[in-house]
Amino acid sequence: MTEKENGLADDPGWFELKFPDLLSADSVREVHARIVAEWDYLQRSACQMAAGRALWKHVIHDPLADLLAGEACLRNLHEKIKKDRSNNAREMSGVILAVRTLWFDSKIEGALTSFNGRDSQVVLLGAGMDTRAYRLSCLKESDVFEVDFPELLQAKANLIKIAIESPYEHHHHQQIAKSLNRVAADIRSSDWLEKLQSAGFAPEKNTVWVLEGLLYYFTHSQAMQVLETIADKCNITHTVLLADFMNKPSTTLSNSVFHFYCDWPDHLLPSLGFSSTKLSQIGDPDAHFGLMHDPLNLFNKIRSLPRSLQTHPDDGKPCCRLYLVQASGSPLLPPIE
Structure with a gap:
């Protein structure tokens, strides 16, 4: 099964996890630390949806998605997609x-x-x-x-x-x-x-x-x-x-x-x-x-x-x-x- 069949981009470089510089700013880290510590599952699902837009950027143009998702959600979804790819899954995460x-x-x-x-x-x-x-x-x-x-x-x-x-x-x-x-x-x-x-x-x-x-x-x-x-x-x-x-x-x-x-x-x-x-x-x-x-x-x-x-x-x-x-x-x- 090819990458295209399960929705992924043909270019292998798309999958490399790169964080924008802003994610490392202290003010951004402070916001996301509070999200992780204080928000319940329903609220955190908002960041998970942003991670989906960020990691499927070959079909969705959303320059703000990485910033709103935060590193934790981006890493989590990236690991799931990575596992799906290695298993040649028919339904890719996200x-x-x-x-x-x-x-x-x-x-x-x-x-x-x-x-x-x-x-x-x-x-x-x-x-x-x-x-x-x-x-x-x-x-x-x-x-x-x-x-x-x-x-x-x-x-x-x-x-x-x-x-x-x-x-x-x-x-x-x-x-x-x-x-x-x-x-x-x-x-x-x-x-x-x-x-x-x-x-x-x-x-x-x-x-x-x-x-x-x-x-x-x-x-x-x-x-x-x-x-x-x-x-x-x-x-x-x-x-x-x-x-x-x-x-x-x-x-x-x-x-x-x-x-x-x-x-x-x-x-x-x-x-x-x-x-x-x-x-x-x-x-x-x-x-x-x-x-x-x-x-x-x-x-x-x-x-x-x-x-x-x-x-x-x-x-x-x-x-x-x-x-x-x-x-x-x-x-x-x-x-x-």
């Missing part, structure tokens, strides 16, 4: 993060294009170490809101400030979005929408809601509260939801971490008020990005099976699926019969 990132990037751009240049907002719930406001040109006419824990947003702001003020780095890290508002809130609580509106969110504006790597950390009631809140906005303005959902077998991957699941999100979301829903799985034509060539990798093997199957008929292993879902609604759009 490939899901890469495909998922590229899918969300492309769907955000598509949603904003569908607004035909009208005033728009993009809300990143559980934004973590997301850098789209700095790297996606499609956001230049949009107001961006990042909602997450206060200590996470503060650490991220501090790291980006260090990068921007660096005499060697700042030209790579200028904000592209029309505006960027960071909203400190726990999305599991009932007051996050109020805090979002206090930060300038306008309910009447066309809005793209991005829930990347978020819902499955919630309880069922917490996840439904968030989805229902967003669905209600379809009665006010053109609303697009982009989210990833785990099916039930996927939650068994880590019983203490993953809770919410939905085997049929394309049925759930219309019942909440969305008039159009499109579901993809990793490896589908719009969720491939040249990283899923091997027909025998886990994702390609599972997506060819009926979604109702919970275990694979060949080996009895759980059919763990990650659904990438785009849903939309508008007061001007009649429901699909």
Whole structure:
């Protein structure tokens, strides 16, 4: 099996682990030492996602990813990829993060294009170490809101400030979005929408809601509260939801971490008020990005099976699926019969 088949770059030099100089700065080391010492698993997952963008840089351009990930997360993922390469694994560590990132990037751009240049907002719930406001040109006419824990947003702001003020780095890290508002809130609580509106969110504006790597950390009631809140906005303005959902077998991957699941999100979301829903799985034509060539990798093997199957008929292993879902609604759009 070639490097290309499992998503890696053909150039062997891509895999060399090189840290940017800024990672060794005392101010940066201090921030990451506090992250390692004080943050829980959910908060640290933000740095793991940044590491995925950093180490899959042959397909994702994110100059801030290394800095936001930190040395510990970069080394950890690098070791996993190194092990996968030596074992000639069909599913390389981080490939899901890469495909998922590229899918969300492309769907955000598509949603904003569908607004035909009208005033728009993009809300990143559980934004973590997301850098789209700095790297996606499609956001230049949009107001961006990042909602997450206060200590996470503060650490991220501090790291980006260090990068921007660096005499060697700042030209790579200028904000592209029309505006960027960071909203400190726990999305599991009932007051996050109020805090979002206090930060300038306008309910009447066309809005793209991005829930990347978020819902499955919630309880069922917490996840439904968030989805229902967003669905209600379809009665006010053109609303697009982009989210990833785990099916039930996927939650068994880590019983203490993953809770919410939905085997049929394309049925759930219309019942909440969305008039159009499109579901993809990793490896589908719009969720491939040249990283899923091997027909025998886990994702390609599972997506060819009926979604109702919970275990694979060949080996009895759980059919763990990650659904990438785009849903939309508008007061001007009649429901699909």
